[in-house]
Amino acid sequence: MVLDDLGSSLRGSLDKLRGKSRISEEDVEEIVKEIQRSLLSADVDVSLVMELSDNIKARALEEEPPAGTPARDFVLRIVYEELVGLIGDSTELPLEEQTILLAGLQGSGKTTSSAKMAWWFSTKGLRPAIIQTDTFRPGAYDQAKEMAGRAEVDFYGNPDNDDPVDIARKGLEATSEADVHIVDTAGRHALEDDLIDEIEEIEGVAQPDTSLLVLDAAIGQGAKEQAQQFDESIGIDGVVITKLDGTAKGGGALTAVDQTDSSIAFLGTGEEVQDVERFEPDSFISRLLGMGDLGQLAERVERAMEQTQIEDDDWDPEDMLQGQFTLNDMQKQMEAMNNMGPLDQVMDMIPGFGGGIKDQLPDDAMDVTQERMHSFSVIMDSMTDAEKEYPKAIGASQIERIARGSGTSEEQVRELLQQYKMMEKTIKQFQGMGSEQEMQRMMKQMQQGGGGGGGMGGLGPF
DSSP states (O other): OTTHHHHHHHHHHHHTTTTOSSOOHHHHHHHHHHHHHHHHHTTOOHHHHHHHHHHHHHHHHHSOOOTTOOHHHHHHHHHHHHHHHHHOOBOOOOSSSEEEEEEOOTTSSHHHHHHHHHHHHHHTTOOEEEEEOOOSSTTHHHHHHHHHHHHTOEEEOOTTOOOHHHHHHHHHHHTTTOSEEEEEOOOOSSOOHHHHHHHHHHHHHHOOSEEEEEEETTOGGGHHHHHHHHHHHHOOOEEEEEOTTSSOOOHHHHHHHHHTTOOEEEEEOSSSTTOEEEOOHHHHHHHHTTOOOHHHHHHHHHHHHHHHHHHOTTOOGGGGGTSOOOHHHHHHHHHHHHHTOOHHHHHHTSTTTTTHHHHTSOTTHHHHHHHHHHHHHHHHHTSOHHHHHOGGGOOHHHHHHHHHHHTOOHHHHHHHHHHHHHHHHHHHHHTTOOOHHHHHHHHHHIIIIISOSTTTGGGSOO
16 A cells, blocks of 8 residues: 555654653654654655654653553553644545536546546435547547446547547536546656646636646655645645555655645545545555554445445345355455455554554465465355355365366365364354343453454465
């Protein structure tokens, strides 16, 4: 994720304060240097870096920590508050009728972002429409139409019309019944006069309530000039940061936010239309510092379970707590996890897990775990319905046949069956629990290691 190196280095520095009741000036200097190094390497503007680090240093040395507060928690709170202050509030986007104009250079991810935003608004009960005005890039119309179809939202474009301003005008008329109009504009390889002139004319027709600048997380220092010119041309109300699922540094996008005196509206975290998050500064920084984000995690779980049930109307996750737990149930659980997004992103949302624990894992740990889940799914696809319903009846000859049919090893098949037994044991512990107090007791027992490795935890490579 963006600024992930910053999160790792900060957590490492803060861990050195464990056990200390007071913080020294030397401790503060070390943490401030880590902040400066990480932010600068992430392409954040120098002036912003110095302002942030000076504020942290001053507060850490001058403020008196609350009685009984460990030094680490005191400094963590200051770093958290200052980073939230640096990023600022989320762009205001009311859940009501509005028109949004997207601007940015070619390749920044505007077309994909328009579909993601439209999908997000549709989940909030609004009817969005995408208007594609890009007549410059070959394939822009086809891509936009295909993405709108995947998002299941209204779409307007005209590949036979080479006047983007006219397309915008007719698109707004054709989609007049929509609640939210998202106008996607053309980009270029650089900030050219004709691009600025064109987007100014489209703005005049669309009269947007909000203009968003779409920036690739890897933009670097070039974001500053982009942000300035777009802001002078149409006025920038917010920024959409795309491609945060890669190794992008992301600091340039944060610089653009400061340069335009705007805020962040959305984060693009993957290739699918569902891979989008409404930016919330508190949650973003919490994940960065390894403090988790239960709100975003709950939203993803709910969405993933709904999607999994839609794909298989005969499966209800609550049935697992009532009757027999089968391999079919386990496979559906794995599908739901896949629907939640990349595993490393999900881990970031779990308090105390995404930060420190993930830092200790091998670099390829998440990839290995995803591959293992995929191999389990392939193995189950090679089983008969009877075998998935009654996995305890699977013998040596069946294991050999399943391994051969799935292109895996017999050892991998046995590993899957062992994982199933562990999960079945945990599910049985939950079945028939008579009171909320007993449920809480069981959850506490699992947290202390008494749950038998259930859930999906046993799928990890560690």
